[in-house]
Amino acid sequence: MMTSRAAIGSSSRKHLHSSGHRTLSSPQRSKSALLDKQLRIAQKAASARSHRVVPTFEANCAKLVKRRDDAKLKEKNARESAIAEATMEIEAKKRKINEFEKSGRKIPWKDENNDVDWERSRMLERRATEDIQQGRKPTLPPLQCIQDPNDDDM
Numbered sequence: 001m002m003t004s005r006a007a008i009g010s011s012s013r014k015h016l017h018s019s020g021h022r023t024l025s026s027p028q029r030s031k032s033a034l035l036d037k038q039l040r041i042a043q044k045a046a047s048a049r050s051h052r053v054v055p056t057f058e059a060n061c062a063k064l065v066k067r068r069d070d071a072k073l074k075e076k077n078a079r080e081s082a083i084a085e086a087t088m089e090i091e092a093k094k095r096k097i098n099e100f101e102k103s104g105r106k107i108p109w110k111d112e113n114n115d116v117d118w119e120r121s122r123m124l125e126r127r128a129t130e131d132i133q134q135g136r137k138p139t140l141p142p143l144q145c146i147q148d149p150n151d152d153d154m
Helices: 031-048 057-102 118-133
Strands: none
C-alpha cells in the first residue's frame, strides 16, 4: 500500500534530508541557517529558470547575504558570551572554595571522622520535644558544619 506525503498527518511527518537522515525542524534551526537555506533555494530556482528572474534578484540576494552574515555574527557572539559567563561562574565557585579552605575551617566531607553524634542528636530531639510540649518555640543550635571549630558552645 502506497501513501502519499499529503496523506500522512503533519504530526507524524518526519523531516528528512535528501540523504534520508532526519533534520532539525524549523523552530530548532538557527536564523542564519534558515536564511542560508532560503538563499540556496532562491539561487537554485534562479539558475533553473533564468528567463523568469526579476531584475532586482541580485540586490535581494545581497540583502539576504547581509542578513545571514549579521545573524551568524549575533549567534557567534551569543555563544561566546554564554561560554564566558559559564567560565566566570566556574572560576567564582573555585575561588569561593579556595577561600573557604584558606580560612582554616575544616571541611566536613574531607574530615576523616565525620560520623553522626547520635547522643547529641537524641539530646537535641528531647530538648525540642520538651519545648513544644511546654508551648515554647523550639530552638536548635547552629549547624556544626558552619561553626568555627574553636567554638564549643552547644
